[in-house]
Amino acid sequence: MTGIFLILLLTPILGYFVYKNFRTKVSTRTRIVEFLLITFFIVSLLAFGFGYSMSSADYYTAIDIVDEGYTPFASKHVLTLLVFFALSIWSIFALWLKGNQLPPLLFVLAFVFLIIGMVISFVVILQLSVNIGGNDTEIILFPLPICYLLISVVLMFKVANNEAQIAATRVYKNKFLNYLNTKLAKTNLQPAYVLVLLxxxxxxIVAILMVFGQDYNSITKVFTETTTWNFSQKTHPPALDHKGHYLCTVAVCGNPEIVKPLRLGKRHGKEIVVNRQLLIANAFEELIQENAPRLHRIIRNAYDKYGYPLSKKITTPESSNLVYRLMKPLEYFFLTVLYFCSSKPEEKINKQYAI
Incomplete structure (x- = not known):
C-alpha cells in the first residue's frame, strides 16, 4: 500500500520535471498552470473510464441496479461520441502547441472541433445531472466534461489574446480592412467563419460515421436511447434484486407469451413484474422460513453465493426464456410442497409481492 502511495505521489512530481524541459519557451507560471490542467485532465479521463465500466449496461439489460448501473451513453451510438471526443482532443493539442501558427484552414477546423466539444461536454453534464439509478457513478463521470470545458475556455482566451496582439501590429493599405483589423484587436473576437463552418x-463527420453504421442522429440517440439518466427515453426491464429470487426474477424478463407476466409487485420498496413461477418460488421460501428457519438460512446463503452471480449472466430475452423453462420442474415441486404443507396454498401464493 505504501508503494502505491509513493508512486501516486512521485509520478506528478517527476512528470512536471519532464514537462518543464518540454516547455522551455514559456514562463514558469504558464508551465505550472498547463501541467495542473493536464494532470487534472488525465485523472478525470481515468476516472471517467472507470465509472463508465461500472455503468455499462444498456437499457434493455436486466441488472441489479444497486450494484450496477445503466450506461448514460447508448452503446450502439457511442462511436459517434468517441469520434467527436477524439477530434476535440486533437483541437486542444493543436491550439495549445501551435495556436495562431497553425495554417489558416487547420486553425479554423481546430476551433470548430473545440466548440463542438464544448457543446457536447455541456450536454454530457446535463445528461449526468439526473440519475434515478441505484449507484452514484455520475460523481466520477462529471470531472471529465468539466475539465474539457475549463481547458477549452482557457485556450480560447489564450488564442484570442494572441490573435489580438498580432492584429494590433498589422497595418493594411485598404482602409476597410484596416478598420476591421483594429476592431478585432480591441474586442478579441474570433473569426466569424469559425461559426459559419460549424x-x-x-x-x-456525421456523413462519414454513417458509412461505419452510425445513424444520422446518433449524436442525440447516444443520450436518449438510455434509461435512468436525464435525457433517457427508454425503460429498463425489472431490476434484479440481490436479495430476491434471482433466477425466477430474470426469467420474468423473457418474452411475455412464454413467461406470462401477471401483474406488478413490490419488493423492498421497488416495483417489479411478477409471474406465477416467481410467486410460487417466493411462497415456497416463505413456507420454509416459517417452519425451518435454520434450514432456510443455509439454503438462502448458498443461493446468494451461487444464484446471484449466475443471474447476472442472463441478459437477453432468449436466455430468460431458457431459465424460465429450466425452472419449470422446480416450480412444480414447490407447488406440490405448498399444497401438502399449507392449508391455503393459493392464498399464500397470491399474497406474495402484494402492493
Missing part, C-alpha cells in the same frame, strides 16, 4: 464540418 454546421458543414459537423455534417461531414
Amino acid at each position: 454546421i458543414p464540418v459537423f455534417t461531414l
Whole structure:
C-alpha cells in the first residue's frame, strides 16, 4: 500500500520535471498552470473510464441496479461520441502547441472541433445531472466534461489574446480592412467563419460515421436511447434484486407469451413484474422460513453465493426464456410442497409481492 502511495505521489512530481524541459519557451507560471490542467485532465479521463465500466449496461439489460448501473451513453451510438471526443482532443493539442501558427484552414477546423466539444461536454453534464439509478457513478463521470470545458475556455482566451496582439501590429493599405483589423484587436473576437463552418464540418463527420453504421442522429440517440439518466427515453426491464429470487426474477424478463407476466409487485420498496413461477418460488421460501428457519438460512446463503452471480449472466430475452423453462420442474415441486404443507396454498401464493 505504501508503494502505491509513493508512486501516486512521485509520478506528478517527476512528470512536471519532464514537462518543464518540454516547455522551455514559456514562463514558469504558464508551465505550472498547463501541467495542473493536464494532470487534472488525465485523472478525470481515468476516472471517467472507470465509472463508465461500472455503468455499462444498456437499457434493455436486466441488472441489479444497486450494484450496477445503466450506461448514460447508448452503446450502439457511442462511436459517434468517441469520434467527436477524439477530434476535440486533437483541437486542444493543436491550439495549445501551435495556436495562431497553425495554417489558416487547420486553425479554423481546430476551433470548430473545440466548440463542438464544448457543446457536447455541456450536454454530457446535463445528461449526468439526473440519475434515478441505484449507484452514484455520475460523481466520477462529471470531472471529465468539466475539465474539457475549463481547458477549452482557457485556450480560447489564450488564442484570442494572441490573435489580438498580432492584429494590433498589422497595418493594411485598404482602409476597410484596416478598420476591421483594429476592431478585432480591441474586442478579441474570433473569426466569424469559425461559426459559419460549424454546421458543414459537423455534417461531414456525421456523413462519414454513417458509412461505419452510425445513424444520422446518433449524436442525440447516444443520450436518449438510455434509461435512468436525464435525457433517457427508454425503460429498463425489472431490476434484479440481490436479495430476491434471482433466477425466477430474470426469467420474468423473457418474452411475455412464454413467461406470462401477471401483474406488478413490490419488493423492498421497488416495483417489479411478477409471474406465477416467481410467486410460487417466493411462497415456497416463505413456507420454509416459517417452519425451518435454520434450514432456510443455509439454503438462502448458498443461493446468494451461487444464484446471484449466475443471474447476472442472463441478459437477453432468449436466455430468460431458457431459465424460465429450466425452472419449470422446480416450480412444480414447490407447488406440490405448498399444497401438502399449507392449508391455503393459493392464498399464500397470491399474497406474495402484494402492493
